[in-house]
Amino acid sequence: MHTMDHIETRIQQIRERLEHLDLDAFVVSTPENRYYLSGFSARDIALNEISGYLVIDRERQILLTDGRYVFQAREECPLYDVLIYTDNPMKAVAAAVRDGNPGRVGIEAYHLIVELYQRLVAALEGIEVIATVEVVEPLRAIKTETEIEKIRASVNLTEKALDQVLPRLKPGISEKQAAWWIERAIRELGAEAVSFDPIVASGPNASKAHHEPSERRLREGEPIILDIGSRLNRYCSDMTRTVILGTPPPLFKKVYLAVRRAQEKALGSIKSGMMSTEADALARREIEQSGYGEHFLHSLGHGVGLAVHENPYLRRTNPVEIKENMVVTIEPGIYIEGWGGVRLEQLAVIRQEGLEVLNSDKGFYLFETSD
Amino acid sequence: MHTMDHIETRIQQIRERLEHLDLDAFVVSTPENRYYLSGFSARDIALNEISGYLVIDRERQILLTDGRYVFQAREECPLYDVLIYTDNPMKAVAAAVRDGNPGRVGIEAYHLIVELYQRLVAALEGIEVIATVEVVEPLRAIKTETEIEKIRASVNLTEKALDQVLPRLKPGISEKQAAWWIERAIRELGAEAVSFDPIVASGPNASKAHHEPSERRLREGEPIILDIGSRLNRYCSDMTRTVILGTPPPLFKKVYLAVRRAQEKALGSIKSGMMSTEADALARREIEQSGYGEHFLHSLGHGVGLAVHENPYLRRTNPVEIKENMVVTIEPGIYIEGWGGVRLEQLAVIRQEGLEVLNSDKGFYLFETSD
Numbered sequence: 001m002h003t004m005d006h007i008e009t010r011i012q013q014i015r016e017r018l019e020h021l022d023l024d025a026f027v028v029s030t031p032e033n034r035y036y037l038s039g040f041s042a043r044d045i046a047l048n049e050i051s052g053y054l055v056i057d058r059e060r061q062i063l064l065t066d067g068r069y070v071f072q073a074r075e076e077c078p079l080y081d082v083l084i085y086t087d088n089p090m091k092a093v094a095a096a097v098r099d100g101n102p103g104r105v106g107i108e109a110y111h112l113i114v115e116l117y118q119r120l121v122a123a124l125e126g127i128e129v130i131a132t133v134e135v136v137e138p139l140r141a142i143k144t145e146t147e148i149e150k151i152r153a154s155v156n157l158t159e160k161a162l163d164q165v166l167p168r169l170k171p172g173i174s175e176k177q178a179a180w181w182i183e184r185a186i187r188e189l190g191a192e193a194v195s196f197d198p199i200v201a202s203g204p205n206a207s208k209a210h211h212e213p214s215e216r217r218l219r220e221g222e223p224i225i226l227d228i229g230s231r232l233n234r235y236c237s238d239m240t241r242t243v244i245l246g247t248p249p250p251l252f253k254k255v256y257l258a259v260r261r262a263q264e265k266a267l268g269s270i271k272s273g274m275m276s277t278e279a280d281a282l283a284r285r286e287i288e289q290s291g292y293g294e295h296f297l298h299s300l301g302h303g304v305g306l307a308v309h310e311n312p313y314l315r316r317t318n319p320v321e322i323k324e325n326m327v328v329t330i331e332p333g334i335y336i337e338g339w340g341g342v343r344l345e346q347l348a349v350i351r352q353e354g355l356e357v358l359n360s361d362k363g364f365y366l367f368e369t370s371d
Numbered sequence: 372m373h374t375m376d377h378i379e380t381r382i383q384q385i386r387e388r389l390e391h392l393d394l395d396a397f398v399v400s401t402p403e404n405r406y407y408l409s410g411f412s413a414r415d416i417a418l419n420e421i422s423g424y425l426v427i428d429r430e431r432q433i434l435l436t437d438g439r440y441v442f443q444a445r446e447e448c449p450l451y452d453v454l455i456y457t458d459n460p461m462k463a464v465a466a467a468v469r470d471g472n473p474g475r476v477g478i479e480a481y482h483l484i485v486e487l488y489q490r491l492v493a494a495l496e497g498i499e500v501i502a503t504v505e506v507v508e509p510l511r512a513i514k515t516e517t518e519i520e521k522i523r524a525s526v527n528l529t530e531k532a533l534d535q536v537l538p539r540l541k542p543g544i545s546e547k548q549a550a551w552w553i554e555r556a557i558r559e560l561g562a563e564a565v566s567f568d569p570i571v572a573s574g575p576n577a578s579k580a581h582h583e584p585s586e587r588r589l590r591e592g593e594p595i596i597l598d599i600g601s602r603l604n605r606y607c608s609d610m611t612r613t614v615i616l617g618t619p620p621p622l623f624k625k626v627y628l629a630v631r632r633a634q635e636k637a638l639g640s641i642k643s644g645m646m647s648t649e650a651d652a653l654a655r656r657e658i659e660q661s662g663y664g665e666h667f668l669h670s671l672g673h674g675v676g677l678a679v680h681e682n683p684y685l686r687r688t689n690p691v692e693i694k695e696n697m698v699v700t701i702e703p704g705i706y707i708e709g710w711g712g713v714r715l716e717q718l719a720v721i722r723q724e725g726l727e728v729l730n731s732d733k734g735f736y737l738f739e740t741s742d
Contacts, residue, residue, distance in 0.1 A: 045567075045581070046680070047418070048481055068581060109486035110419055114478065114502045117485045131485045180558060187551060196416075210416070210439055309417070 006144060007079055010037050011061055013139050018056070023130060024102030027093055027120070028054035030111040032306040033136040035234065037061075038077045042069045047113050053093050054080070057100040064092050090116055094123030106132040134311070141303050141311035143325045147235065148349055148358075151304065151327055154191070154237035155347050155358045158230045161185035162241065169224070171245055172217050175200040178226075179213035186230045195229035195236035195308040206242070206340035209298055209333070220246030223255075223340040229308055236308040238329050239359060240345030252342070253367060255334050258290035259342045260364050262332040266300060267346065270322065270330070271354045276312055277319040283332045284316070292334045295341075301329040304347060326350045327358070377515060378450055381408050382432055384510050389427070394501060395473030398464055398491070399425035401482040403677040404507040406605065408432075409448045413440050418484050424464050425451070428471040435463050461487055465494030477503040505682070512674050512682040514696045518606065519720055519729075522675065522698055525562070525608035526718050526729045529601045532556035533612065540595070542616055543588050546571040549597075550584035557601045566600035566607035566679040577613070577711035580669055580704070591617030594626075594711040600679055607679040609700050610730060611716035623713070624738055626705050629661035630713045631735050633703040637671060638717065641693065641701070642725045647683055648690040654703045655687070663705045666712075672700040675718060697721045698729070 014037060018026055028034050031044050034054055040063055042051035052065035052073065063080040065073050066089075073082045085092035097105055105124060107117065109131035121129050143151070165181045179198040186194055201211035203222035211225075218224060221244065229238040242259075244252055262283040270279045280300040287296045299315040304327050312320045314328060322328075331345030344364055348355040385408060389397055399405050402415050405425055411434055413422035423436035423444065434451040436444050437460075444453045456463035468476055476495060478488065480502035492500050514522070536552045550569040557565050572582035574593035582596075589595060592615065600609040613630075615623055633654040641650045651671040658667045670686040675698050683691045685699060693699075702716030715735055719726040 043583070068579060107485065109489065110484060112485050113481060114483050114485060114488045115480035115504060117488075118480065118502055131489055133486060184555060184558075187555075208439060212414070 004079060006146070007037065007039055010139060011056065011079065014056055014136065015058065017135055017139070018058070018106070021106065021132065021135065023104050023106040023132070025055060025057035025097050025100055025104075026106045026132075026135065027097065028056065028108060028136065029116075030108050030136070032140070032310075033108065036136060036140055036306060038063055038080055040065070040069075040073055040077050040080075041234075042072060048115065050089065053089065055093060055096045055100075057097075057102060060100060062096050064089065064096060090119040091123050094120060097124060097127070102127060104128045104130055106130045106135060108135070109133050137311045140305055141326050142323060143305060143327055143349070147305065148325070148327065150233045150235035151237060151347065152358045154195075154230045154232040154235050155239065156360060157189050157191055157232055158186060158228055158237045158239055159360060161189055161230070162226065162228065162239075166243065169218060169243070169245065171219050174215050174217050175202055175205065175213035176215060178218070182226070182228050186228070189230075191230035191232045192234070193231045195231045195238060199225065199227035201225045201227075201341075203340050204338055206342075207335040207337050209335065209341075209343075218245060221249055221252075223252055223342055225341060225343050227343065227345065231308075234306055236304050236306070237347060237358075238304050238308050238345065239347060240331055240343045241364075242342040242344060248365075248367065251339070255292065255336070255342045256365060256367075258287055258292055259332050259334050259344050261290065262286040262296075263330055263344050263346065263364075266330045266332065267348065267355050267357060270348075270350070272322055272324040272350050272352055274322045275319040276314045276322055277316060279314045279322060280316050283330070287332060287334065295334045295336055296332060297335050298333065301331050301345075303328055322350055324350055324352055330355070375450060377517070378408065378410055381510060382427065382450065385427055385507065386429060388506055388510070389429070389477070392477065392501075392503065392506065394475050394477040394503070396426060396428035396468050396471055396475075397477045397503075397506065398468065399427065399479060399507065400487075401479050401507070403511070403681075404479065407507060407511055407677060409434055409451055411436070411440075411444055411448050411451075412605075413443060419486065421460065424460065426464060426467045426471075428468075428473060431471060433467050435460065435467060461490040462494050465491060468495060468498070473498060475499045475501055477501045477506060479506070480504050508682045511676055512697050513694060514676060514698050514720070518676065519696070519698065521604045521606035522608060522718065523729045525566075525601050525603040525606050526610065527731060528560050528562055528603055529557060529599055529608045529610055530731060532560055532601070533597065533599065533610075537614065540589060540614070540616065542590050545586050545588050546573055546576070546584035547586060549589070553597070553599050557599070560601075562601035562603045563605070564602045566602045566609060570596065570598035572596045572598075572712075574711050575709055577713075578706040578708050580706065580712075580714075589616060592620055592623075594623055594713055596712060596714050598714065598716065602679075605677055607675050607677070608718060608729075609675050609679050609716065610718060611702055611714045612735075613713040613715060619736075619738065622710070626663065626707070626713045627736060627738075629658055629663055630703050630705050630715050632661065633657040633667075634701055634715050634717065634735075637701045637703065638719065638726050638728060640725075641719075641721070643693055643695040643721050643723055645693045646690040647685045647693055648687060650685045650693060651687050654701070658703060658705060666705045666707055667703060668706050669704065672702050672716075674699055693721055695721055695723055701726070
């Protein structure tokens with residue numbers, strides 16, 4: 001449940017951001033941002049069939065939508081004036097913007113398509129239109145306790161789904177079949193959707209970070225990466241386990257332990273106030289010390305919330321400060337072409353004293369190199 | 372299976388379109404268009420995580436992608452030069468475009484987001500960038516027999532899924548539950564995905580054309596609209612049935628028969644060479660004669676193919692010529708606020724002599740008003 005308090009605070013925060021960015025008004029089209037700032041829950045049908053737009057300026061907040069959503073909009077968004085458009089959303093948005101007499105208006109450049117943008121610019125002739133990025137996203141990166149509990153519930157549902165499916169994984173089952181079982185379990189446990197198409201990557205396929213499940217059949221002794229997530233009450237989860245059928249060969253154990261050490265290092269050391277690049281480096285150094293530095297092919301993690309990939313990004317480059325109540329994945333990985341890979345991913349909240357892991361399981365095999 | 376012949380013909384046709392539009396080069400980002408023109412089957416992760424771009428000019432066709440997809444790209448697209456980008460796709464696309472020395476370059480305004488567009492425009496300084504719409508889409512509207520067979524297979528799969536679920540629909544089942552059963556059946560019958568989230572709308576909810584399945588429970592004597600589709604071998608289907616549990620009340624029969632007459636009229640009269648507006652009018656007049664003219668709240672139909680909504684659109688406005696081998700939905704509906712609605716939707720190919728329905732069932736109750 002959104003409380004109106006949250007919405008009111010968020011609108012207030014956006015007004016401060018607009019002031020800071022010297023924008024007199026702001027047009028919101030990104031579905032996650034629209035929901036975050038208004039509570040309007042309708043989904044978009046397509047990139048050019050958007051269910052509604054917000055216009056926020058120094059004094060007003062307006063939700064523009066079409067007739068189908070009007071009752072829903074009024075019910076869900078009591079803090080907003082609800083305006084209806086019929087055939088030309090951009091004209092209606094422009095009219096609503098104009099009413100506030102702005103000099104500079106921001107739009108969301110990471111979501112709006114060129115066709116709608118050009119219509120809006122034409123309808124706003126005489127007003128400066130600024131293509132902004134990251135106006136609402138930095139706010140979304142800091143979660144309320146209510147949001148954190150929703151994310152935790154989404155993680156727990158995903159874990160439960162995996163628990164149901166893991167015992168059914170046997171040699172001969174295809175990656176596609178396993179991916180569908182996971183998706184079905186996630187849905188039947190009550191999630192609205194998977195937060196992304198499940199990744200099941202076995203053997204050599206596990207060396208590709210974004211492998212699409214194929215007809216390849218699981219075999220004994222090969223790494224199997226399961227990267228999965230749910231969307232529950234609109235909040236996403238994202239977790240990765242690497243499993244093996246039969247006896248783990250020495251290389252698997254070695255690689256697995258290197259990834260596990262990197263993950264434990266990151267989970268034990270990251271805290272609020274640290275830069276994202278330093279967080280990434282903590283895990284990366286650990287993997288370098290294991291001799292696999294060149295095989296950690298992606299960044300350490302990313303934020304998760306209304307979107308499954310969102311701020312902050314824990315990368316080698318683009319430093320941002322890690323702050324309290326951010327929710328991030330910690331997902332080091334090692335990939336060896338032709339053989340496979342290991343990735344382990346937990347979801348954690350940044351707390352003052354360090355990380356709080358949202359997963360209820362530890363997420364890894366406990367075998368030691370001496371096994 | 373794409374045959375290379377088809378790809379070669381399509382590239383040829385696009386070159387003619389570009390000539391006609393006075394464009395020297397064209398950048399393709401829309402996933403369906405990219406697949407249609409190249410056979411490259413990778414999916415996009417997000418609006419700003421696109422798996423590849425095509426650059427087509429008078430002499431060259433180039434596929435730009437990142438390292439993850441390079442083997443796949445080379446294998447799937449032998450007619451294309453495959454180029455790899457690392458961190459800045461738009462810079463790479465611009466460089467590929469520049470190599471052909473163009474004066475005017477088209478981009479796809481219905482897909483590209485403002486942020487990528489502005490980067491591309493900056494990187495193409497000195498070259499005119501035109502925001503185009505409907506360059507590839509009109510070609511996609513005319514199907515080959517291979518494509519028609521794929522769409523037929525997708526329709527048949529959807530019918531089979533519905534056949535499995537219909538007997539399980541009983542009073543007390545929620546719309547959401549029914550929608551999930553349909554989706555699960557579609558997936559377990561081998562579809563890649565549903566072509567859109569299934570619509571299950573019962574009683575008063577059936578008066579809303581785009582109702583999202585809710586916790587409302589099915590009851591006897593109320594209309595239940597089931598609007599569903601699959602994506603199989605990348606091709607979509609889309610069909611609607613309106614059913615009732617228990618004895619149909621007189622109003623249901625009356626409305627149902629009015630919709631059925633309109634659908635039969637359209638299916639029996641539409642032929643190649645007709646304008647889309649006339650097709651729409653045929654069904655609309657029929658519904659007007661039944662006294663429900665004001666209650667047919669949407670257009671008669673739309674094309675279906677790689678996308679579930681595509682050209683041609685059979686609307687009251689925007690006339691386009693209906694041509695042989697187009698595949699369109701024929702879906703009249705009547706909606707009465709507070710009571711519900713009836714929509715019946717078949718998928719049909721335009722043949723020289725008239726429509727060929729792709730559904731294997733007639734799709735409606737045979738009761739007569741005199742029942």
